[in-house]
Amino acid sequence: MARTQDDSLDRPYDFRAQRLFVEDALAEGALVSLDRDRAHYVSDVIRLEVGGHIHLFNGRDGEWRAVRxxxxxxxxxxxxxxxxxRQTPPPDLDYAFAPLKHARLDYMVQKAVEMGAGRLVPVMTRRTQATRVNTERMRANVIEAAEQCGILNPPAVLEPEPLARWLAGLAPERRLVFCDEAAPEADPMAALRPAIDGPLAVLIGPEGGFDDEERRRLAARPGTVVLSLGPRILRADTAAVAALALVEAARHAAR
Known part of the structure; x- marks a missing residue:
C-alpha cells in the first residue's frame, strides 16, 4: 500500500534534530532558499552538508523534515x-510584563516561550525602569527558543503600550491573572482553578511592583484573579517562570 505524507507522524519524534524557523510555505516537495544569515547558520554553525537533514517549521504548516x-x-x-x-493552534495565553533591561529581558522572553505563552505583551507601568523596548530583539529570542524547544507556534510579540490602555483593551472573556506581591498568601492552585478554562492573560509587574492606583485598577477588573507567588519577593524574570509554571500545572491538573 502506498504511504502518505503523514505516515511519518506515527514515528517517534527526534527532539535532538536541528530545527530552523522559516517564513516560506512548507509542503511536500517545497523548496526553501535560505537567506545569507540562515545559510551561514546551516553551513558554518551546524555544518549541515548537502544531503543532510534538518527540521523546518513556520508556525503555519507543521514541522517538516527537509534535505539540503x-x-x-x-x-x-x-x-x-x-x-x-501537524500544526497545532497557538496557545490562547497572553503574557504581559513590565519590560526589563537587556539580558534579563532575553531570559524572560525565552522562558515565556518555553512555558507556552501565545503572545508577549510589554506594558509600561509607573515603575517600569526600561524606557525603550527592542521588539526585534525579542522576536529573535522567541524564534531561538522555539527552535531549541520543539515549539511549533512562536509567540507573537506585540508593541509596548501603557498598562491602562492594555487593560482597557482586554476582551471581557479573557481572565486576568494579576501576580501581586502584596496579595495575601493563599493556595495558588486553588486560586487558578476557576480561571484556567478559556482565554487567559498573566501579568507580571516591574521591579518595585505596581503602585497603589495600578493595583486597585487591576484588582477591580471583573474576572481578575489576584495571585500571590509566595512569601519571597521574586525578581520579575523569576516571577514570570513561577507564574507561568503554576498556570501550566493548573491546566494540566484540570485535564
Missing part, C-alpha cells in the same frame, strides 16, 4: 520531504 540539496556559505537550498508534526 545545494548551496554554500551564502546560500542554501532545502527541499521538504515529509511532515513530522
Amino acid at each position: 540539496e545545494a548551496g554554500g556559505r551564502r546560500e542554501a537550498l532545502l527541499r521538504c520531504e515529509a511532515r513530522l508534526r
